[in-house]
Amino acid sequence: MYLDKQETTGGFMTSRRRQKAAADIARERDNRRLKGMPVRDFGSMNASDLCGAFSAAARNKVADKKIWKSLQNRALFLMGIMAPANVAVVMNSLARAQLEDFNVDLIAAVTEKVVEQREAFQWNDLGLLVNAYARLQLGKDDFFKVCSDIVIKCRGSGMNEKDIARFVNAYAKMGIRDDKLFAVLGGRILECESTFTELSLSNIANGYAKLDIRDLDVYVTEGWLYT
Numbered sequence: 001m002y003l004d005k006q007e008t009t010g011g012f013m014t015s016r017r018r019q020k021a022a023a024d025i026a027r028e029r030d031n032r033r034l035k036g037m038p039v040r041d042f043g044s045m046n047a048s049d050l051c052g053a054f055s056a057a058a059r060n061k062v063a064d065k066k067i068w069k070s071l072q073n074r075a076l077f078l079m080g081i082m083a084p085a086n087v088a089v090v091m092n093s094l095a096r097a098q099l100e101d102f103n104v105d106l107i108a109a110v111t112e113k114v115v116e117q118r119e120a121f122q123w124n125d126l127g128l129l130v131n132a133y134a135r136l137q138l139g140k141d142d143f144f145k146v147c148s149d150i151v152i153k154c155r156g157s158g159m160n161e162k163d164i165a166r167f168v169n170a171y172a173k174m175g176i177r178d179d180k181l182f183a184v185l186g187g188r189i190l191e192c193e194s195t196f197t198e199l200s201l202s203n204i205a206n207g208y209a210k211l212d213i214r215d216l217d218v219y220v221t222e223g224w225l226y227t
Contacts, residue, residue: 042070042071042073042074043074045074046078047078047081047082047083047086048086050071050074050075050078050086050090051086051089051090051093053071054071054075054089054090054093054094055089055093057071057093057097058092058093058094058096058097059096061097062097065101068097068099068101068102069101069103072094072102072103072106073103075090075106076103076105076106076109079106079109079110079113082113084113084117084120084121084122084125085122085124085125087110087113087114087125087129088124088125088126088128088129088132089128090106090110091110091128091129091132091133091136092128092129092131092132094132094136095131095132095135095136098135099136102136107138107140110129111140111142111143114126114129114143114146114147115142115143115146118146118149118150121150123158123159123160123163124162124163126147126150126163126167127162127163127166127167128166129143129147130144130147130166130167130170130171131166131169131170133170133174134169134170134171134173134174135173137174139174144171144174144176144178147167148178148180148181151167151181151184151185152180152181152184155184155187155188156184156185156187156188159185159188160192161192161195161196161197161200161204162200164185164188164189164200164204165200165203165204165207167181167185168182168185168203168204168207168208169203169204169206169207171207171211172206172207172208172210172211173210175211177211177212177213182208182211182213186208186213186216189204189216190216190217
């Protein structure tokens with residue numbers, strides 16, 4: 001019994017050491033990414049490196065407005081060639097940082113990119129984006145309309161529980177009750193319910209409740225009439 005206890009403790013300590021080592025590595029990486037800010041303007045950063053800097057700034061709760069201004073200016077400059085996944089990282093970082101002083105031109109450019117290149121965005125990208133827009137309270141009607149249309153057009157095919165939860169909670173947070181969208185999402189929920197975790201189902205149910213959608217089976221049945 002004594003030996004067993006020693007092994008368990010040793011394993012626990014080893015696990016703690018690994019976690020600390022991983023945290024130290026992440027911190028060192030973030031420090032490298034943030035080094036020199038805000039004195040440099042990120043003019044030489046490519047999209048991938050810039051996304052790393054965005055994530056690092058959000059993760060470390062950077063409060064310096066000059067840093068965020070420089071990051072956003074560079075993102076705006078690169079928006080034309082940014083991959084959808086990079087766009088999602090940028091917006092998600094702004095939301096995580098709960099930034100209030102954001103670049104309106106950058107937001108407009110992101111919205112325009114989603115509108116014009118909607119087919120290039122994967123579900124994970126769109127889920128992160130609708131979540132970010134909702135957390136930042138960006139009431140862009142054209143953005144949410146396009147995102148709704150994307151889901152409705154393909155009947156939500158390929159969406160997993162995380163994607164669905166992000167959409168439901170983002171629209172609920174914005175108070176947007178799109179009958180066509182929520183009928184499609186509801187159909188996907190009923191189809192895949194057995195694969196969802198209880199936490200996901202709880203979060204999704206909370207979103208539907210906020211929009212006063214109580215009986216999902218009835219709502220979906222009636223909702224298909226809209227599509």
